[in-house]
Amino acid sequence: MSEKLTKVKFTNLDKILYPKMKITKAQVIEYYIKMAPKMLELLANRPAVLNRFPNGVNEEGFYEKDAPSGTPSWVKIFKRYSETAERELAYILCNDLDTLIWLGNLAALEIHLTLSKADSFESPDLILFDIDPEPPVGFDEVVNVALMLKQKLDELGLRSYVKTSGKKGMHVLIPVREGYTFQHTREFAHKIGKELAEESEIIVSEFPQSRKP
Secondary structure (H helix, E strand, C coil): CCHHHCCCCCCCCCCEEECCCCEEHHHHHHHHHHHHHHHHHHHCCCEEEEEECCCCCCCCCEEECCCCCCCCCCCEEEEEEECCCCEEEEEEECCCHHHHHHHHHCCEEEEEECCCCHHHCCCCCEEEEEECCCCCCCHHHHHHHHHHHHHHHHHCCCCCEEEECCCCCEEEEEECCCCCCHHHHHHHHHHHHHHHHHHCCCCCCCCCCCCCC
């Protein structure tokens, strides 16, 4: 994409980010542009948390909640105090194509959504089930567990959506209406997980410590 068509100043476009397939940063940015209609719909007004891999996926990347130093003034920021970090965090809001391209230029190969939007940050509108395999269980078993979960959610009249997690497992998401807290949604997800664990010996339900974004 020509810099004349975007506010982004590109760097190291020939850098190979996926060595096995020899995919460059330029190709990642091109992919983001092609997927922008769907990506921006999902990212809109949700504080973003990044996993960046400036030296490619074969090298160690880093996790980033705060907008990095040098963030352009036109990138929208959502500031919120984090009890976990004990300081104010400046989250990126990826609401437009230029910001998405800029994230691609940062080698942000994983863009994680928060389960609530900036204007209702304490009230989730999504419930997340994270299905991760541990040896000797593999991805086939993950698929079977996801189907078991779907059946249980269908029986409750809840529409669910599945996606790969970007690593080794799957995420199952349920949209929910306003009025719930994160405690409500965590307790619901844990209840369903416990029920599934009682039905299958390969499933273990974990209830993580309550953590503010």
